[in-house]
Amino acid sequence: MWGQPPLGRATFVQVIGDVTAVRPVPAQAMVRVMLRPVHAPNLPAVVRVNIADADVPTGLGEGARLRFRVRLMPPAPPSVPGGYDFAARAYFQGIGATGKALKPIEIVIPSTAAPPLRARLFGHILEQVDGPAEGIAAALATGDQGAIPEADAEAMRRSGLAHLLSISGLHVTALIGAVIFLLMRVMALSQRAALGWPLMLIAAAGGALAGIGYTLLTGAEVPTVRSCVAALLVLGGLAMGRDAVTLRLVATGALVVLLLWPEALVGPSFQMSFAAVTALVALAEHPRFRAFAAVRDEGVIRKTGRLLVVTLATGIAVELVLMPIALFHFHKAGLLGAFANLIAIPLTTFVVMPLEALALVLDVVGLGAPFWWLTQQALNLLLLLAHGVAASPMATLLAPTMGMGLFGITIVGLLWCLLWRTGWRWLGLAPVLIGVAVTFTAAPPDILITGDGRHVAVRTGKGMAILRDRAGDYVRDVLSESAGYDGELAAIAALPETRCSQDMCAMRMKDGKGRDWRLLFTRSNVLIDRSSFAGDCAAADIVVSDRGLPRWCRPRWMKVDRRSLARTGGLSMILAKGEVHTVHRAGDAHPWVARQTRRTWRDQPESFKAQSHRPQL
Structure with a gap:
């Protein structure tokens, strides 16, 4: 079996399991634990649970055995069509179920293993750096972004600087280049070495070892492996006196990654990483660009200006190439990233990373504090740049889901x-x-319904509105991005064309052709009298509910309830075209799609107890 099949349905159980990995997520005040359930044949081989910081027991670590209660869920499919598919990613990561552990959480067997080097380095950096900069500092050294607050992470994404948080070509190249530079200088101090040793070959070998070690330390993610393979090929080419920066280099890196992780091909990380590098190499191979960027004897001002133009040109080329990939996976593309990177890349490469590396080295003798302070100030400047660019209305461009x-x-x-x-x-x-x-x-969707039926977003003449106005930021972001809408979601209940009670909302809306639609939403679990509810159903074109509706609820066009959503998943509707897009497709045989056991549903009783005032259509 290549991956881990998901749990069939949500279940509340007591789990006894052996911990295989522990990852702190300080930004969310929790610890993420991977474990293997013991004596539980009905559970997946590996489950992932979140433990609140306040509930973490003493002795938690790799090799520990825990006992706790948890409601395990299958890994979540996309909330709406075109959304992020965690279920597919979890399948290839070997995760069969997820949940939040409930206290008390008991340690049956405490861990005796020392934390991995990556975890120790992560914790050490968080102790040395204060404020929002600590998460960025830890990510640059370890690749773990768990300490970055969501506001800062979103600012980095909107400003086109998120690539700085993922260990990729910039970081690997900077590290290998620094190691080669230092080894060359140190060896050149010896007359014997300078005259008789192949210094470049030795330095390149040292840089290669440093690159491999950095890749393993940071988790060997796809961009890091690609960058490491590319760097090794470049070093090999230089050692043989050949030009290694060619499209063959990119192809070799892609081949290595796909041999190890073939599923990476359909993921945004692989696509964006290799697309960016291919664009850079293709641009570098163009004769006119190569002639313009070539080193020449000229003044400092002209040389600096030429460097800025080259950097801006490469940034724009990368932004243009990544635009369709970003639109497909994230429904948005950056517009100002090339300009933000003019400052961010030199700041990160020549200031932040050297200072952080120097601070880590000097920590061995207890002298790293001044350099950690300088690192923190540089990172604060980087965050200031990210938030400033992200605040611009031109920072990103949103679009509906691309087919x-x-x-x-x-x-x-x-x-x-x-x-x-x-x-x-x-x-x-x-x-x-x-x-x-x-x-x-393309026509954006008029109605978006999440897979659980609880959250509905409707397009109005003034933007988008949401059924439950207390929905969290994550739900709001998913609905906004899938609709291609870059604005605040209003409350459906506050619209003049809507009539709401505590339990139901009735709404009139027009589609792109001017046709009137009548919508009816339930928003509580209160039972409603059949005599009134049946009439409302019959008068509505579309009825949406997060519970199972009785058969006698028959709207004129579509009924969306818990039973239908179990088959289709989340929905998006374009009313003028009569189009309905679903998360799940009939006959979908992907192994990460949870196969739920069939249940026998009964109609609601004839007499609903009326406990609310029904809205008037």
């Missing part, structure tokens, strides 16, 4: 542009431009 077929056509055109070296390459612009244009001009 799979349209995305495929766009990527084929993109690869055509990047891989050809002659004038034929420009033929690929046609499918790229068509794909992006169709995405931005």
Whole structure:
């Protein structure tokens, strides 16, 4: 079995399990634990549970055995069509169920193993750096982003600086370059070494070992492995006196990653990482760009200006190449990232990372405190830049969900542009431009319904509105991004075209063709009298509820309730076209889709106890 099949349905159990990994998430005040249930044949082989910081028992660590109560859930599928599919990712990570452990959490067998080096380094950095900068500092050294507050992480994403948090080419290259520079300088101090040793070859070997160690330390994620493989190929090419920065380098890195993790091909990390590098190499191979960027004897001002133009050009090229991939996976693309990176990349490469590395080295003798303070100030400047750029209304561009077929056509055109070296390459612009244009001009969904039926977003003449106005930021972000709407979600109950009681909301809306639609939503678990509810159902075009509705509730067009959502998952509707898109498709045989046991549902009793005032349609 390649992955871990999911739990069939939610279940409340007492679990006894052996801990295989512990990951603190300070930004969310919890610890994430992977464990293998013991003597539990009905549970998946590996489950992931969250433990609140206040409930973490003494002795928790790898090898410990825990006992606790938990409500285990199958890994969550996308909330709405086009959303993030954690179920697919969890399958390949070997996670069969997730949940939050309930206290008391007992240690049956305490851990005797020392925390891994990565965890110790993570904790050490958090002790040395204060404030929001601590999460960024820990991420740069370990690749673990668990200490970054969501507000800062969102600012980094909107400003186009999120790539600095994922250990990739920038970090690996900076580390290997620094190691080679230091080894060359140290060895050159010896006359014998300088005259008789192959200094560059030795330094390159030391840089390669440092790159491999850094990759393993930071978790060997796809961008890091790609960067490490590319760096090793470049070092090998330099050692043989050949130009190693070619598209063959990118292809070799992709081949290595796909041999180890073939499922990475469909993930945004692989696609964005390799697309960015391919764009950089293709641009570097272009004769005119190479001639412009070549080193020459000129003044400091002209050299600095040329460097800024080259950096800006590469940033714009990367932003343009990543745009269709970002639109497909995240429904938004950055616009100002190239300009923000003009400051952020030099700041991170030449200030933050050297200072942090120096602080870590000097901590061995207890002298790192001044350099940690300098690191913190530099990171605060980076965060100030991120928040400043993210606050601009032009920071990101949102669009509705891009279809799979349209995305495929766009990527084929993109690869055509990047891989050809002659004038034929420009033929690929046609499918790229068509794909992006169709995405931005496509009709956005009028109604979005999450898979549990609790949250509904409706497009109005003034924006988007949500049924439950107390919904959290995560739900609001998912609904906004899937609808291609970059604004605050209003409350449906506050709209003039809506009539709401404590338990129900009735709403009139117009679609893109001007047709009137009548919508009815339930928003509580209170039973409603059949004599009134049946009439409301019959008068409505669409009824949405997070509970099972009786058969006699028959709207004119569609009934969406707990039973139908169990089959379809979340929904999006474009009313003018009569289109309904679902998360699950009939006959979907993907192994990460939870197969629920069939239940026999009964109609609601004839007499609902009326405990609310019904709204008037």
